[in-house]
Amino acid sequence: MLGWGKIRKKLRDAIAADSDERSLAAGFAVGVFFSFTPLLSLHMVLALIVAVIFRFNKVTTMAGVWVNNPYTMPFVFYGCFRFGEWILRMRVPPPSFERYTLKTVLKAAVPYAAPLFLGTTIVGLAAAAVGYAVVYRIAVRVKSARRKGTI
Secondary structure, eight states: OOOHHHHHHHHHHHHHHSOOHHHHHHHHHHHHHHHTSSOGGGHHHHHHHHHHHHTOOHHHHHHHHTTSOTTTHHHHHHHHHHHHHHHHTOOOOOOOOSSOOHHHHHHHHHHHHHHHHHHHHHHHHHHHHHHHHHHHHHHHHHHHHHHHTOO
16 A cells, blocks of 8 residues: 555656646646536546547646545536526426336436536536646746756
């Protein structure tokens, strides 16, 4: 089992090996975008595929994926769903079930899909843009400080 010191060292080495600020920031932004999608079990896989294809930093991609985590997901998804409803100018009534079967639950979930996907896509894009800007500025400052020898 790796200790925290070893994990920290591996993260530093990975970031130092890929010192391009755009790659660091773009990787983080991709991770943030996918963290907002409702494709729960695919966040990391999809983000890594995009990071590999476009040669973004994989470490910052994984950090971005964890921006929206299991503790924040219910609140984020609820807010994004309501935002999607507002954009679509619709109101989805609460589901009602006569029986709890997979078929009835999936049928009841259909009206929720469009507002949820629209809301999470828009909020995910906005959060990714902010994440890109923040990480890019930090990376530029750190690289500049390293050149000056202050870090």
